[in-house]
Amino acid sequence: xxxxxxxxxxxxxxxxxxxxxxxxxxxxxxxxxxxxxxxxxxxxxxxxxxxxxxxxxxxxxxxxxxxxxxxxxxxxxxxxxxxxxxxxxxxxxxxxxxxxxxxxxxxxxxxxxxxxxxx
Numbered sequence: 437x438x439x440x441x442x443x444x445x446x447x448x449x450x451x452x453x454x455x456x457x458x459x460x461x462x463x464x465x466x467x468x469x470x471x472x473x474x475x476x477x478x479x480x481x482x483x484x485x486x487x488x489x490x491x492x493x494x495x496x497x498x499x500x501x502x503x504x505x506x507x508x509x510x511x512x513x514x515x516x517x518x519x520x521x522x523x524x525x526x527x528x529x530x531x532x533x534x535x536x537x538x539x540x541x542x543x544x545x546x547x548x549x550x551x552x553x554x555x
Contacts, residue, residue, distance in 0.1 A: 443467045445474060451548045452480040456497075457489035465496040472504055482514040482551025486544050491522045498528060501538055515539055516547035 442464045446453040452475040456468060475483040485501065487493070501517060508515035518541045521529070529535035541547035 441467065443471045445471050447478060447480065449480060451482050451484050451544075451551060452478040453484045453486055453544060453548075455486045455489065459492040460490060460497045461492070461494045462496045465500060468497070468500060472500065476507075480551070482516055482548060483508065484541075484544055484547040485515070485517045486547075487517060487522075487525055488520055488543065490525055492524050493528055498532060498534060502534065505538055514551045516541045516550050518542075518544045518547040 442456060442458050442460060444455045444457075446455065454468070454471045454475055458464075460468060472483075483504075485504075490497075505515055516539045519525075520543060521540075526535075529538065529540070539550070541550065
């Protein structure tokens with residue numbers, strides 16, 4: 437799924453999927469920020485952040501997710517954060533109390549369905 441980079445994208449009309457692999461910390465978040473800027477400019481029904489391949493994340497990822505959620509909500513656009521989540525990522529969401537705030541989805545397919553008006 438990944439070409440060795442921590443952040444790759446897949447784009448369609450239904451979804452702009454940002455795939456995040458490995459470890460995301462302050463050194464890798466810049467590439468994710470660029471992908472999110474591309475997603476914002478895209479016309480997909482939903483932007484999905486696929487964290488299923490993420491084994492470690494710190495506050496830099498969390499800050500980016502929270503800012504993206506706020507921006508998407510303010511504009512009435514759909515954002516989803518897809519798993520299944522590595523235990524370290526789940527713990528980050530639980531310890532920080534963000535699991536209830538972020539639009540978490542079981543997997544990418546479930547996240548894409550959030551953007552499908554027929555569901």
